[in-house]
Amino acid sequence: MSESSWWSAFWLGNPFQFSSAGENLSSYEHNGVHLNDGDGEFIDMSFLTGADSPGDGRSVVSCDITGDGMPELLVRQVGGGSLIVYENRFPKANWLRVSLRGTKSNRQGIGSKVVCEVEGRTIRRELYPATNFQSQSPALVELGLGDAKKIETLKISWPSGIELELDDLPINSHIEIEESGAFRIVND
Numbered sequence: 001m002s003e004s005s006w007w008s009a010f011w012l013g014n015p016f017q018f019s020s021a022g023e024n025l026s027s028y029e030h031n032g033v034h035l036n037d038g039d040g041e042f043i044d045m046s047f048l049t050g051a052d053s054p055g056d057g058r059s060v061v062s063c064d065i066t067g068d069g070m071p072e073l074l075v076r077q078v079g080g081g082s083l084i085v086y087e088n089r090f091p092k093a094n095w096l097r098v099s100l101r102g103t104k105s106n107r108q109g110i111g112s113k114v115v116c117e118v119e120g121r122t123i124r125r126e127l128y129p130a131t132n133f134q135s136q137s138p139a140l141v142e143l144g145l146g147d148a149k150k151i152e153t154l155k156i157s158w159p160s161g162i163e164l165e166l167d168d169l170p171i172n173s174h175i176e177i178e179e180s181g182a183f184r185i186v187n188d
């Protein structure tokens, strides 16, 4: 077989029909969901959440499409048909959503590191939404606060090198923080 016909044979199949044709690019490696128990361990919840699919997952996006402060997961698979949305049905808890507005750093604050101290817990996030194949999450920092009703401090390390430390922030809100330290509540 010539080189050109070999490539032609490989790409002949329609990737969106792989599943119905019994084909699979990842050898039926299943998608998984693991829950951080907050004590250094992760619990495999793949079956319970329904994510345990062999559909050649390619991207997963975290985004609160129901507007309750708790992000859903949107999954796209080569052999898994249409877009899959996993609604977040965990028990209702407190939360904080943060948008960043850079002036010296880039406008969306991408690359910033955020450390939240809340009632004995430290939550670390990095604003880097483009971690998926041909997709990205919103440029937001989502913080799950559990039962906590007060944030002790929120530290932001901007790409410019500026370090901010804020306290007395409202919870169950979407706030926009500028690189100067000014912030406002966003009405989603």
Ligand SMILES: [Ca+2]
Pocket: 064, 065, 066, 067, 068, 069, 070, 071, 072, 088
């Ligand atoms: Ca939600």
